[in-house]
Amino acid sequence: MTLVHYLVLSGILFSIGAVTVLVRRNALVAFMGVELMLNAANLMLVTFARMHGDLHGQVIAFFVMVVAAAEVVIGLAIIVSIHRTRGSASLDDANLLKN
Amino acid sequence: MQDTPLTNLAWLLIAIPLASAAVLLVGGRRTNAWGHWLGVVAAAAAALLGIGILIEMLGLPEAERIHDLHLFSWIPAGDLSVDAGLLVDPLSMTFVLLITFVGALIHVYSVAYMEHDENRRRFFAYLNLFVAAMLVLVLADSYALLFVGWEGVGLASYLLIGFWNQRTEYAVAAKKAFVMNRVGDMGMLIAMMLMFASIGAVDFETVFAAAEGTNEGILTATGLMLVLAACGKSAQFPLQAWLGDAMAGPTPVSALIHAATMVTAGVYLIVRSAPVFEGAPTAQLVAAIIGAITLLFGAIVGCAKDDIKKTLAASTMSQIGYMVLAAGLGPIGYAFAIFHLVTHGFFKAGMFLGAGSVMHGMGDEVNMRRFGALRRSMQITWITFGAGWLAILGIPPFSGFWSKDKIIEAAFVGEGWQPWVFGPIALLGAGITAFYMSRLFFMTFHGKARWKESEDSANESDKDLPVQHPHESPLLMTVPMIVLAVGSVALGGLLAIGDTFTHWLEPVTGHVEHHDPVIAIPVLIGATIAIVLAGAFIAWRQYAASAVPVTPPEGSVLTRAARVDLYQDAVNEAVFATPGARVTEVLTEADTTVVDGAARGLGSGAVGLGTWWGRLQTGFVRSYASIMVVGVVLAVVVVLATRV
Numbered sequence: 001m002t003l004v005h006y007l008v009l010s011g012i013l014f015s016i017g018a019v020t021v022l023v024r025r026n027a028l029v030a031f032m033g034v035e036l037m038l039n040a041a042n043l044m045l046v047t048f049a050r051m052h053g054d055l056h057g058q059v060i061a062f063f064v065m066v067v068a069a070a071e072v073v074i075g076l077a078i079i080v081s082i083h084r085t086r087g088s089a090s091l092d093d094a095n096l097l098k099n
Numbered sequence: 100m101q102d103t104p105l106t107n108l109a110w111l112l113i114a115i116p117l118a119s120a121a122v123l124l125v126g127g128r129r130t131n132a133w134g135h136w137l138g139v140v141a142a143a144a145a146a147l148l149g150i151g152i153l154i155e156m157l158g159l160p161e162a163e164r165i166h167d168l169h170l171f172s173w174i175p176a177g178d179l180s181v182d183a184g185l186l187v188d189p190l191s192m193t194f195v196l197l198i199t200f201v202g203a204l205i206h207v208y209s210v211a212y213m214e215h216d217e218n219r220r221r222f223f224a225y226l227n228l229f230v231a232a233m234l235v236l237v238l239a240d241s242y243a244l245l246f247v248g249w250e251g252v253g254l255a256s257y258l259l260i261g262f263w264n265q266r267t268e269y270a271v272a273a274k275k276a277f278v279m280n281r282v283g284d285m286g287m288l289i290a291m292m293l294m295f296a297s298i299g300a301v302d303f304e305t306v307f308a309a310a311e312g313t314n315e316g317i318l319t320a321t322g323l324m325l326v327l328a329a330c331g332k333s334a335q336f337p338l339q340a341w342l343g344d345a346m347a348g349p350t351p352v353s354a355l356i357h358a359a360t361m362v363t364a365g366v367y368l369i370v371r372s373a374p375v376f377e378g379a380p381t382a383q384l385v386a387a388i389i390g391a392i393t394l395l396f397g398a399i400v401g402c403a404k405d406d407i408k409k410t411l412a413a414s415t416m417s418q419i420g421y422m423v424l425a426a427g428l429g430p431i432g433y434a435f436a437i438f439h440l441v442t443h444g445f446f447k448a449g450m451f452l453g454a455g456s457v458m459h460g461m462g463d464e465v466n467m468r469r470f471g472a473l474r475r476s477m478q479i480t481w482i483t484f485g486a487g488w489l490a491i492l493g494i495p496p497f498s499g500f501w502s503k504d505k506i507i508e509a510a511f512v513g514e515g516w517q518p519w520v521f522g523p524i525a526l527l528g529a530g531i532t533a534f535y536m537s538r539l540f541f542m543t544f545h546g547k548a549r550w551k552e553s554e555d556s557a558n559e560s561d562k563d564l565p566v567q568h569p570h571e572s573p574l575l576m577t578v579p580m581i582v583l584a585v586g587s588v589a590l591g592g593l594l595a596i597g598d599t600f601t602h603w604l605e606p607v608t609g610h611v612e613h614h615d616p617v618i619a620i621p622v623l624i625g626a627t628i629a630i631v632l633a634g635a636f637i638a639w640r641q642y643a644a645s646a647v648p649v650t651p652p653e654g655s656v657l658t659r660a661a662r663v664d665l666y667q668d669a670v671n672e673a674v675f676a677t678p679g680a681r682v683t684e685v686l687t688e689a690d691t692t693v694v695d696g697a698a699r700g701l702g703s704g705a706v707g708l709g710t711w712w713g714r715l716q717t718g719f720v721r722s723y724a725s726i727m728v729v730g731v732v733l734a735v736v737v738v739l740a741t742r743v
Binding site for chain 2: 021022023030092094097
């Protein structure tokens, strides 16, 4: 099993995440898609770090995790808040900023 | 070099009237009570200083009479460096004395003439401003500084023509004068640009020294532009139309600015630029031709006008035509041009003041057909005006004889066709001048009164005539008239006998050998006097011996043409104003469609583009996300494609 497989897996995970974000209406599910894309990116960073034999990629992966943790908190807070005020977690209903 | 303390103070000549004008304009109403006397004192102080400088100059040997006073470095800009300095020499001093002396007299006159005008202080401020600007003009030692004075007198003239600007036609007359003067000013500017381009300087000394070695084409162009400038300022053909309307200004203004001083600036410019014209015989010839045309033009117009001031204005135009003709004749004419300018300054200013005095006594009536027989009620005006009249006719020994006769003689000097054209024109002009000035004089002061003293006139034929109470003007007005009349009588002879004046100007105009005219001088003098007497006699028979109709007769074609200034306004309207307006319309149209259209098109295009892009903002998060994904994919494709 070569390292290239990890890259392919990362690409597949990213695509699944992206499609999830694009096709699902539910905000929570779309959010999970975003997380999946982040993890795919992390996997790729770690793989490349391994390929090049240095630690830069791994360090950045840690950064991404930290940022993702923070983002999850804020994102979920927003989704909960929208659900409470508008009674729906559908992304298509949240269009007040359009105009 | 001898010490010349007064000459070094020449800048005060300008500073005094300028300061007075500033005080009067800034001080406003607070100076109403004494403002006019401040104006008089400023003008008189300048005149006294001028006389002082003259005496000092007379004490110097001829070669040392030219002083160039450096004042300050005005425009230092690399290669282009213009200094402000005053050139005090016999030519500029002649003008200084004329301006300040006649100016001071007219200031005194105005105190009484403008007594009932509530804006008298402002009037004196403008008069002082004019005197200061005119002195800058004649004392400048470079074309650039001369131009400052040139524009300054233009401004003062505009302000004073439109002094009673509550009347629309007066304001229009002021604007007309201003605009027509601008045409001449363009000539002045272009002449200066040509000097900068070819010589690299605009001060008289450098330009005149370099003129000899300069290409004749450039000198001719410069000379022609200077002639154009002179035409604008001196109301010469084809820029003559403004002078008649300029009579809208108060009469002292007409006397000072539009007879004695400002309108002669063009003659000064030509004489001062003698070295330029020396190398440009074509430009010189053009000046002479313009002078000859204007001389006849003004004389013909003068014959038909019934407005006393407009007749005098036409006469001024014609007399300046004489001066420009003389200046265009070259060195033999320069001194006579200036000489005639000085004597004309006296007798014409005197006659304008006389006209003002008549208007003062006749309730501001200017129509000569409403005058007549005024000699009994206005004796001083009659006598002083008579002195001016005899002077302009050129009857010996009055001033005009000495100067005008010399110009006629000079016009007959030369070779080829020129003396045979200019000479007879000058001679004919003298005859026409005699006719229309006598017409004016007889219509105003002689013949039967075309007004009545009181309503209950015994004579039935008088019943349509207006009631007038003509009376002599106060001393403040008559004294300046008397002084100017004395000048009209004696000044010419005083300066001409022994060629005093010609010698006095020699440091500037150079010594000229006597040339014999193509016709013997005694014959010329005899012919001139004969033709003048003939003109005066015709006028006497027509306007003094027989009754003058109150309503003007229809007259011949020429008379009708002359009444409307030989269609000068119609021609200007047809040739310049209407096509100009058409061009403006086209440009306005082009501006709205092309320039504004482009700007508006840009705006509406941006709005349309914005609306179109705005449709992308659907409000659906997932569509934004798809756009982002597409964008990222595209970016990746581009990056990878260019890497390969």
